[in-house]
Amino acid sequence: MALHTETPSRASGPQPEQAQDRRGALIQTEALASLLAAIVGERGVLARPSELSAYSSDGLPGYRLRPRLAVFPHTTQQLVDVVRLLARKQCPFVARGAGTGLSAGALARGDAVVVGLNRLNRIISIDPLNRLAVVEPGAVNVTLSRAAGAYGLHYAPDPSSQTACTIGGNVAENSGGPHCLKYGVTLNHVVALKVILPSGEITTLGNADGEAEGYDLLGAFVGSEGCFGIALEVTVRLTPNPQGVRTLLADFTSIDAGARATSAIIAAGILPAALEMMDGPTIRAVEASIYAAGYPADASAVLLIELDGMDEGLDADVQRVEAHCLAAGARTVRIAANEEERTRLWQGRKKAFGAMGRIAPDLVVQDAVIPRTRLPDVLREIAAIAELRQIQVCNVFHAGDGNLHPNIGYDSRNPDESRRVGLAMRDIMQACIDAGGTITGEHGVGLDKLEYMPKIFSPESLAAQCALRDAFDPERRANPGKVVPVHSCREWVGA
Amino acid sequence: MGGRVSTVRVQERVREHVARGAPVRIVGRGGWLDGGRPVDDFEPLSLADDRAIVEYVAGDLTLTARAGTTLSDIAAATGAEGQWLALDPFGSRNGTLGATIATGSAGPLAHAFGTPRDTVLGLEVVTGGGEIVRAGGRVVKNVAGFDLTRLFTGAWGTLAVITEATVRLRARPERDETVALLVPADGALGDWLARLRILPFTPLALEMVNSPLSATLGLEPAALLLARLGGNDDAVRAQRQLLGALGDMRDVPASVWSTLATAEPNGASVARVSAPPSRLHAIWPVLSRIDAGSLAHATVGRGVVRSICAPSDDGNGQRWLAAIGTCEGTHIFERLPARAWRTIPCRVDDPISRAVRTAFDPARILNRGILGEVA
Numbered sequence: 097m098a099l100h101t102e103t104p105s106r107a108s109g110p111q112p113e114q115a116q117d118r119r120g121a122l123i124q125t126e127a128l129a130s131l132l133a134a135i136v137g138e139r140g141v142l143a144r145p146s147e148l149s150a151y152s153s154d155g156l157p158g159y160r161l162r163p164r165l166a167v168f169p170h171t172t173q174q175l176v177d178v179v180r181l182l183a184r185k186q187c188p189f190v191a192r193g194a195g196t197g198l199s200a201g202a203l204a205r206g207d208a209v210v211v212g213l214n215r216l217n218r219i220i221s222i223d224p225l226n227r228l229a230v231v232e233p234g235a236v237n238v239t240l241s242r243a244a245g246a247y248g249l250h251y252a253p254d255p256s257s258q259t260a261c262t263i264g265g266n267v268a269e270n271s272g273g274p275h276c277l278k279y280g281v282t283l284n285h286v287v288a289l290k291v292i293l294p295s296g297e298i299t300t301l302g303n304a305d306g307e308a309e310g311y312d313l314l315g316a317f318v319g320s321e322g323c324f325g326i327a328l329e330v331t332v333r334l335t336p337n338p339q340g341v342r343t344l345l346a347d348f349t350s351i352d353a354g355a356r357a358t359s360a361i362i363a364a365g366i367l368p369a370a371l372e373m374m375d376g377p378t379i380r381a382v383e384a385s386i387y388a389a390g391y392p393a394d395a396s397a398v399l400l401i402e403l404d405g406m407d408e409g410l411d412a413d414v415q416r417v418e419a420h421c422l423a424a425g426a427r428t429v430r431i432a433a434n435e436e437e438r439t440r441l442w443q444g445r446k447k448a449f450g451a452m453g454r455i456a457p458d459l460v461v462q463d464a465v466i467p468r469t470r471l472p473d474v475l476r477e478i479a480a481i482a483e484l485r486q487i488q489v490c491n492v493f494h495a496g497d498g499n500l501h502p503n504i505g506y507d508s509r510n511p512d513e514s515r516r517v518g519l520a521m522r523d524i525m526q527a528c529i530d531a532g533g534t535i536t537g538e539h540g541v542g543l544d545k546l547e548y549m550p551k552i553f554s555p556e557s558l559a560a561q562c563a564l565r566d567a568f569d570p571e572r573r574a575n576p577g578k579v580v581p582v583h584s585c586r587e588w589v590g591a
Numbered sequence: 592m593g594g595r596v597s598t599v600r601v602q603e604r605v606r607e608h609v610a611r612g613a614p615v616r617i618v619g620r621g622g623w624l625d626g627g628r629p630v631d632d633f634e635p636l637s638l639a640d641d642r643a644i645v646e647y648v649a650g651d652l653t654l655t656a657r658a659g660t661t662l663s664d665i666a667a668a669t670g671a672e673g674q675w676l677a678l679d680p681f682g683s684r685n686g687t688l689g690a691t692i693a694t695g696s697a698g699p700l701a702h703a704f705g706t707p708r709d710t711v712l713g714l715e716v717v718t719g720g721g722e723i724v725r726a727g728g729r730v731v732k733n734v735a736g737f738d739l740t741r742l743f744t745g746a747w748g749t750l751a752v753i754t755e756a757t758v759r760l761r762a763r764p765e766r767d768e769t770v771a772l773l774v775p776a777d778g779a780l781g782d783w784l785a786r787l788r789i790l791p792f793t794p795l796a797l798e799m800v801n802s803p804l805s806a807t808l809g810l811e812p813a814a815l816l817l818a819r820l821g822g823n824d825d826a827v828r829a830q831r832q833l834l835g836a837l838g839d840m841r842d843v844p845a846s847v848w849s850t851l852a853t854a855e856p857n858g859a860s861v862a863r864v865s866a867p868p869s870r871l872h873a874i875w876p877v878l879s880r881i882d883a884g885s886l887a888h889a890t891v892g893r894g895v896v897r898s899i900c901a902p903s904d905d906g907n908g909q910r911w912l913a914a915i916g917t918c919e920g921t922h923i924f925e926r927l928p929a930r931a932w933r934t935i936p937c938r939v940d941d942p943i944s945r946a947v948r949t950a951f952d953p954a955r956i957l958n959r960g961i962l963g964e965v966a
Contacts, residue, residue: 223867225788226867272732306866306920313742316738316742320738362651413823497731498732532729532730533730549735554724560724564739567943567946
């Protein structure tokens with residue numbers, strides 16, 4: 097990763113000056129603010145540096161980019177009018193939900209306008225018979241599950257930030273969460289999108305009323321990190337609440353043992369709803385915080401395992417999981433006795449990042465995926481990297497998917513420490529790539545992972561990704577400079 | 592032949608065709624040659640010999656294979672480890688992995704496991720521009736870059752030739768049993784389907800078959816619901832109890848699923864009509880009784896009815912098309928007589944699809960015309 101405090105030096109795509117040159121007369125910022133205010137009202141446009149400060153960063157520390165302006169539509173029509181205005185003025189823009197992303201993907205360089213979607217937060221409809229919901233892009237993830245709860249349903253993707261992050265942001269990032277091990281990621285739950293393309297055209301992708309035919313443009317749009325357009329309405333599939341849930345906590349005296357237990361459970365064909373791992377430093381950070389969950393503070397690792405489904409048959413699977421954990425060296429395997437205990441165990445996991453935040457001024461949350469059988473090797477390698485670079489890594493992650501989140505607390509005011517953190521992150525990414533993995537499982541590429549894209553994709557493959565983007569946004573005005581490092585692409589033959 | 596060498600050979604073939612402006616028809620084992628619209632003036636590009644499992648890590652539940660690998664090859668390898676590729680498209684199990692992904696084909700197991708778009712983790716392709724492109728990866732969760740994997744899946748080979756794929760596997764359930772229930776009369780169907788949908792478990796498959804199809808499957812000639820139940824002993828026992836409360840239930844041999852996969856006669860016309868599952872009761876009576884011989888089956892949880900019209904000279908094809916036309920829903924045609932395609936709208940004539948096609952197959956040489964696209 098790179099730690100930036102101003103314009104990112106490696107950001108691809110044209111920089112503001114180049115953009116001005118290429119696109120001819122770029123409208124004056126003040127005039128643009130007035131035109132935007134005519135659509136959303138004076139209070140819906142931020143222009144002063146002090147006001148824009150909050151939109152100069154996202155959930156990932158180390159990056160700050162001040163946008164040109166920020167605009168906040170209240171209605172879908174206002175959003176449409178804003179995008180069409182920006183199209184007429186050839187102005188780049190960055191759609192932003194709650195800003196909880198962890199790849200600097202929602203940051204806008206100086207020539208781009210932030211389009212804030214958090215005021216478009218309605219749940220438009222819930223169809224319990226067909227288990228579908230239609231929401232606006234700014235609807236907060238957890239509010240959908242709460243609303244669907246009245247029908248015995250929920251929205252399955254549950255990122256740790258689900259109390260704040262938006263469905264539109266989830267669509268952009270193809271977000272996951274602990275329970276996507278069994279239920280799938282956002283892609284598997286979005287059935288249709290009404291989107292506005294950067295050109296201002298409105299189109300529908302997917303089909304909420306049946307099978308989709310033609311190219312899977314919906315699948316392409318989900319996870320496109322705001323580079324293909326903005327979702328106006330999102331139709332998602334809702335999932336029935338399981339009849340029974342069993343939550344287990346297994347504790348280990350070594351990370352290696354926890355990793356072996358994970359591999360054994362997956363290889364045995366058991367499909368838990370979630371299989372999460374936290375290492376010793378994470379456990380102690382959680383237990384020292386207000387989110388203390390009752391994890392054994394002397395453990396080197398815990399696995400939080402959830403099984404769900406029909407009541408009948410669940411206990412047999414619980415026994416198999418317990419046996420695998422004990423065989424791998426678990427000291428104890430505890431089953432949550434009631435909903436209160438389950439909630440507490442999960443709160444510790446979901447608030448682990450927050451708990452870590454209190455032991456260092458800055459926290460980098462990393463994201464990579466490895467084949468699940470390689471967990472023990474790669475975790476050992478991460479420990480060696482931490483020792484080499486003299487940093488503290490806290491691992492809290494989706495072990496069942498092989499989706500690692502090595503987190504590093506540090507003080508960004510200390511240049512040497514920042515440098516070592518950056519080096520460690522590169523080492524960790526390389527270790528994951530060498531293990532046959534990938535550079536991001538749910539946080540996205542954004543700006544932060546741009547430098548790693550050429551490590552996993554050939555120039556031809558990167559060019560193909562650019563070609564897909566160009567089908568949606570030939571001017572590359574939506575979230576410019578993100579996801580694909582254009583300079584690494586081989587010129588696209590025939591494009 | 593296999594691996595990198597065969598990919599480069601495909602690349603050379605594609606480039607040679609681009610240079611000549613000569614279209615190619617991508618062919619696996621030939622099971623889909625009558626699928627989609629007619630492709631004229633083509634030379635075949637066969638991937639049937641590119642048949643190898645490249646990597647199978649049972650502990651990761653992932654498998655990478657060359658495009659010409661058959662589904663039965665994969666079933667044999669994974670079955671030995673108690674795993675399976677949970678895709679059961681209609682047709683022979685000698686169909687290839689590449690064709691299954693390219694056509695986005697799924698069968699009854701889609702009820703629980705989804706379609707190829709939910710199963711494919713990564714692809715290697717040769718684009719119509721002659722470039723070797725890798726999309727996705729070999730891990731089960733991946734958001735690195737724009738999702739070309741989804742784009743190429745179900746594109747019917749019009750954007751790229753799939754040469755290799757990595758797929759997610761599933762563990763075979765401890766128990767895998769199939770039962771059949773009588774489908775009630777039309778008037779009671781809506782309530783009955785609603786009760787099915789709220790069962791507190793997801794069967795591996797839940798497929799209604801009409802009376803002629805039941806007879807073809809060797810079952811009693813009545814409209815039946817086939818339910819494939821999976822899980823451990825306790826779970827399957829409980830599932831049987833719950834289903835049994837919905838009607839008279841009897842065991843059915845597991846072979847019914849492979850028989851269903853190949854039940855349609857050669858030369859048949861096939862269409863799928865889909866609607867929100869809550870409307871299935873409205874379209875099923877129409878499509879399940881078009882005439883005495885037409886076969887129909889429906890994936891209950893997905894609201895998809897697949898209707899099969901046997902070939903004949905007595906004009907039944909027109910009646911069949913007309914009956915489908917009366918059903919509200921999304922109509923997708925798999926196989927039709929060549930002349931009938933003229934009335935079916937093209938699904939890739941929107942500006943984005945056209946731009947995608949131009950970007951990936953600028954010379955329009957791959958499976959030209961199969962989706963009805965205008966050159």
